[in-house]
Amino acid sequence: MSTTKRSASSKGHNRCMMSRRDFLLYSGAATAVSIIPLTLFAGTSSETEVDARVVGYQRKKIAQLSNLKNHEPVYFQYPDDGPNSVAMLVKADIECGGGIGTTKDVIAFSMTCTHQGGPLTGAYKAQGEHRIVGQCPFHLSTFDLRRHGIMVSGQAFESLPQVLLELDGDDIYAVGVMGLIFGRVENLIDVEVS
Numbered sequence: 001m002s003t004t005k006r007s008a009s010s011k012g013h014n015r016c017m018m019s020r021r022d023f024l025l026y027s028g029a030a031t032a033v034s035i036i037p038l039t040l041f042a043g044t045s046s047e048t049e050v051d052a053r054v055v056g057y058q059r060k061k062i063a064q065l066s067n068l069k070n071h072e073p074v075y076f077q078y079p080d081d082g083p084n085s086v087a088m089l090v091k092a093d094i095e096c097g098g099g100i101g102t103t104k105d106v107i108a109f110s111m112t113c114t115h116q117g118g119p120l121t122g123a124y125k126a127q128g129e130h131r132i133v134g135q136c137p138f139h140l141s142t143f144d145l146r147r148h149g150i151m152v153s154g155q156a157f158e159s160l161p162q163v164l165l166e167l168d169g170d171d172i173y174a175v176g177v178m179g180l181i182f183g184r185v186e187n188l189i190d191v192e193v194s
């Protein structure tokens with residue numbers, strides 16, 4: 001068995017708008033692993049049927065919508081318990097790109113700065129119509145949460161990875177990550193493809 005690390009997130013790293021279909025594309029499978037039949041070298045003498053193991057982001061319940069209070073972040077780990085996996089869920093009380101809920105104001109982001117990994121926990125701010133994370137304590141980068149975490153000032157040049165969310169009744173699930181988490185070559189670790 002060969003071991004290969006994979007992520008679908010890097011495809012859309014700098015996208016500013018996203019549809020539900022895109023969410024699903026980024027997030028991969030709804031379950032962690034699925035097996036699909038695959039034909040290799042179709043139409044040639046080497047044609048082979050194999051079972052392909054498809055690995056996507058886990059669908060992880062992280063909160064209940066009814067328990068959220070405006071501007072009170074909830075911290076969780078995603079997409080795994082590996083390095084730099086701390087993320088923040090917040091009800092921003094204003095529509096945000098990628099937001100869920102009736103007013104599309106519930107969003108989630110990585111809490112590791114994309115510049116050199118500065119910790120952003122505790123750096124959420126609501127200022128007028130702006131919803132930001134920053135300044136990073138290391139080199140003062142600030143990220144705009146209403147626009148998918150784009151960097152608005154400071155040393156970083158990559159957007160803050162946005163955790164993709166789905167709402168199922170009152171339950172909020174993390175289903176993927178848009179953007180590469182700092183310190184990783186792929187968002188998903190310990191991923192195997194047979």
Ligand code: FES
Nearest residue numbers: 113115116118136
């Ligand atoms: S590590 Fe955050 S701005 Fe440098």
